Amino acid sequence: MQDKLIIFDTTLRDGEQSPGASMNREEKIRIAKALERLRVDVIEAGFPAASGGDFDAVKAVSQAVGESAVCGLARALDTDIDRAGEALAVARRSRIHTFIATSPIHMEHKLRMTPDQVVERAVAAVQRARRYTDDVEFSPEDAGRSEEDFLCRIIEAVIAAGATTINIPDTVGYSLPPAFGAMIGRLRERIPNADKAVFSVHCHNDLGLAVANSLAAVMSGARQVECTINGLGERAGNAALEEVVMAVKTRQDAFPCDTGINTQEIVPCSKLVSSITGFPVQPNKAIVGANAFAHESGIHQDGVLKSRETYEIMRAEDVGWSANRMVLGKHSGRNAFRTRMRELGIEFEAEEALNEAFARFKDLADKKHEIFEEDLQALISEQIYESEAERVKLIALHVCSDTGETPRAQVVLKVDGEEKTSESEGSGVVDATLKAIESLLATGASLLLYSVNSITTGTDAQGEVTVRLERGGRIVNGLGADTDIVIASAKAYLNAVDKLLSSAGRKHPQVADV
Structure with missing residues (x-):
């Protein structure tokens, strides 16, 4: 019988650390349910100690997920571990993932601890985590630059303390496949109690080698891979789940293991993550890119x-x-709409929410002939946003663009319940529109990214606009979709602005003080 390769998805935690990819509670639940349909073994839902919002999101995912294990990240601190344990208390299956840096440079300059103190802290963290769950994972951060003898020492100690998974991260994406795979093999051979834990890898993609390093580790005995949908993640991202899974599935002649992933859910999950985060998938991306086949x-x-x-x-x-998929149109009924949404993993808790979504669908169907699943995902994302973000709302937009004349835009916004109007000129109607909005709101934010993608094909397709704003070191992502690209641009900008106005900043788990 082949070994099981455990797929540990960290889209909701490490993937969310991509600048602008922050997700709210409802978006995390939607992605978690998609990951469960994908049959991911472990879903790392967040870092509960980072903020109240992160705690609530991990708790909500724990309540929503029934089959996959739900994991919370915690530094090797009692407060972090207790917070993770509380957030995961309602999960059917839970895991606490605790970590501490083990490289000389990190121990000396970041932690300011001796190796003995680091081992003591790691052991205490694992023991405390075992109070909440029997499934405890330990990661020696920056393992790739750690001394191998010290890695063997600390890993042996945490396994003896009760760690059931040992994750070896290539934190800065510096490793090369032959060397990384060989290191995993040596650790498994040198550590006396290595057979008492599953060895895992978490590879970053700074040199474009995250998947290659992960697969090299699997060939050397690792039986868990930590990855994300579309390779989402900070800097250059993480190992892409779809690439790892399909490499193992396609090359069963080479790999002595297999996953339990429902591969037919890969593309739908990829599209959902792309839609929610605003990170489009490049056309030539392996497996999930539009040109892949x-x-x-x-x-x-x-x-x-x-x-x-x-x-x-x-x-x-x-x-x-x-x-071969059902395409909806303006003649489609409520039952067909509800059924298609259910197939996409979207359930309406209240009849009122279904009625509102169906009304939005009918409005869209009047604008474009065929409604595809990408349109439906965008429709629901917009509905969720508008139900939460009431501070700033677009009431009306008028633009003028004549040949030889300077483009102008007039916007009417409702800001905290009060209607306000502004006009502005720009190099184009989109530029004029965003300037008019900014003149009313005066956020002082810098526009880092403005991106337009066609959600589907055809001249009547919805345009999906991504706007990325920065203010005071905070970066937020805004999304907007409409058959009119100028309106979509205004929606995206207001989406981002509302996040700046109403969302608290979040700690980054790898830079927070220990």
Whole structure:
């Protein structure tokens, strides 16, 4: 019988650390349910001690998820571990993931602790975590730059203290596959009680080697990979779940293990994460990119028509790409709408919420002929945002763009219940619109990113706009969708502004003081 490769998804925790990718409670629940449909083994839902919002989100995910284990991150501090234990108390299956840095540079300059003190702290953290759950994971942060003898010492100690998973992170994405795989093999051989724990890896993608390093570790005996949907994560991101899973599935001749992932949910989950975070998937991205199974070369097309296997090593249908899907339109009824939303993992707790969503769907159907699942995801994201963000709302927008004339925009906003109007000129109607909004709100924020993507095909497609703002060191992401790209731009800017006005900052677990 083949070994089980455990898939540990950290999209909701490490993935959220991407600048601008912060998710609210409801968005985390939607992604968690999608991950559960994907049959992810462990969902790292957040860092409960970081803020009250993070605590509530981890607790909400714990309540919403039934099959996957829910994990909370905690530094090797009693307060962090207790907070994680409280947030996970309602989970059917829970895990506490505690960590402390083990490299000489981190111990000396960041922790200001001796190696003996670090071992003592790590052991105490694992023992405290065991008060809340039997499933405890320990990570020696910056393991790639740690001394191997010290790694062996601290790992042996935490396994003896009750750690059931040992995660070796390539924190700065510096490792190379042969060396990283060999290190995992040596640790498993050198540590006397290594057989009492599952070895895991968490690789960053700074050199584009996160997936390669993860797979090299699997070949050397690691049986858990920590990864994210679309490779989302801070800096260059993490190992992409879809690439790890499909590499193992496709190359069963090489890997002595397999996952329990429902691969047909990969593409839907990818689209959901992209929609919520505002991080579009590049067209040539492996597995989930729009061109992943496209063939333009005549030679390739001829080969695929004769036999798919000539140029395709996977079936598009196996990862969730399919042309056979129900397309909704303005004549579709409430039951078809509810059924399609349920297939996308979206359930309406109240009839009022369903009625509002159905009304929005009908309005959209009057603007475009066919409604695809990407349109529905955007529709729900917008509904959730508007139900929470009442401080700033777009009431009306008028723009003028004549050849040879300076573009102008007039906006009417409702700010804390009061209507306000402003006009502005710009280099284009979008520029004029955003300047008019800013003149009313005076946020003082810097625009770091303005990006437009077509949600589906056709000239009547909705445009999805991503806006990234920075103020006082805080970075937020705003999303807006509409068949009119100027309106979508205004919605995205207001979405981001509302987050600046109403959201508290969040600690970053790797830079917070220990």
